[in-house]
Amino acid sequence: MNIGIIANTRKKESESVIRKIIDYTNKKGIIVFIPDYYKDLKDSNIKISPIKEIVKESDFIISVGGDGTFLKTSQFIKDSGKAIWGVNVGHLGFLASTNENEIIEMLEEILNNNYRVENRMILNGKFTDETYYCLNDIVIHMGSTLRIINLKLKLDGLDVAEFRSDGIIFSTPTGSTAYSLASGGPILIPTIDSIIITPISPHNLGHRPFIVSPDTNIEIKLESQHAIISFDGQLQRNLGLGDVVSIKKGEYSIKVIKSYKENYFDLLREKLDWGG
Numbered sequence: 001m002n003i004g005i006i007a008n009t010r011k012k013e014s015e016s017v018i019r020k021i022i023d024y025t026n027k028k029g030i031i032v033f034i035p036d037y038y039k040d041l042k043d044s045n046i047k048i049s050p051i052k053e054i055v056k057e058s059d060f061i062i063s064v065g066g067d068g069t070f071l072k073t074s075q076f077i078k079d080s081g082k083a084i085w086g087v088n089v090g091h092l093g094f095l096a097s098t099n100e101n102e103i104i105e106m107l108e109e110i111l112n113n114n115y116r117v118e119n120r121m122i123l124n125g126k127f128t129d130e131t132y133y134c135l136n137d138i139v140i141h142m143g144s145t146l147r148i149i150n151l152k153l154k155l156d157g158l159d160v161a162e163f164r165s166d167g168i169i170f171s172t173p174t175g176s177t178a179y180s181l182a183s184g185g186p187i188l189i190p191t192i193d194s195i196i197i198t199p200i201s202p203h204n205l206g207h208r209p210f211i212v213s214p215d216t217n218i219e220i221k222l223e224s225q226h227a228i229i230s231f232d233g234q235l236q237r238n239l240g241l242g243d244v245v246s247i248k249k250g251e252y253s254i255k256v257i258k259s260y261k262e263n264y265f266d267l268l269r270e271k272l273d274w275g276g
Helices: 013-027 051-057 067-077 100-111 264-272
Strands: 002-007 031-034 046-048 060-065 083-088 116-127 130-134 137-141 149-155 158-165 167-171 195-200 210-212 218-222 226-231 235-240 244-258
Touching: 002 013, 002 051, 002 067, 013 031, 013 060, 013 100, 031 051, 051 067, 060 067, 067 083, 083 100, 116 137, 116 226, 130 137, 130 226, 130 244, 137 149, 137 244, 149 167, 158 167, 158 195, 167 218
Parallel strands: 002 031, 002 060, 031 046, 060 083, 083 244
Antiparallel strands: 116 130, 116 244, 137 167, 137 226, 149 158, 149 218, 167 195, 195 210, 218 244, 226 235
């Protein structure tokens, strides 16, 4: 078996987690592919490789960091068919939900084929002939200005609504517990395919979050001079007057490794204090 690791180098705890994984896998004869920013780590089972080779050669990828690192890793593996297992050394740890003290137990479960894989829907966002893929959300917002922006929404070619708001969020079920939730959107089970549309601080109180089929073709047009579009909080682009963004369900899904012991509702209670 080959394992790949992609980590957040800005978190000092990442290296100790990687060391723990390497020590365990070395005893099992497992090859570990890691990027060159950890080239000082030396063991017989380590292979220093570029990200593309790590994804290609590994049976699955371990994301070591927080939820941001998990989202970044999902970009690297989106069309590979490889699964991600998230180890948390960050703050929230909702996507990367395995803690450091659970690593060895989870590795043993994986080696014994005693785990499950969840298929998570992603969004495909097209803008100026470029296509972007997001596991969490696509957000259009006003950026550093404090002016309301005007947006026109079409679903499957039909005019649906015009929004005067601070912006709008298009979220996957995985992203339903992120910015969309903070803006009043619903929580969805992450394995359900659907798209949540959540206005951000709408000027019209009648504009509430709603859910559409994953097969819906969405178009959102900017009718203000300027706004920012953000993809999973990882990448931002400027939008100008009349720009149109097309959004739909992505043609890939992200495979997420989970323990059979993990319960989504327990995670909601632990991380978000859901249910009181």
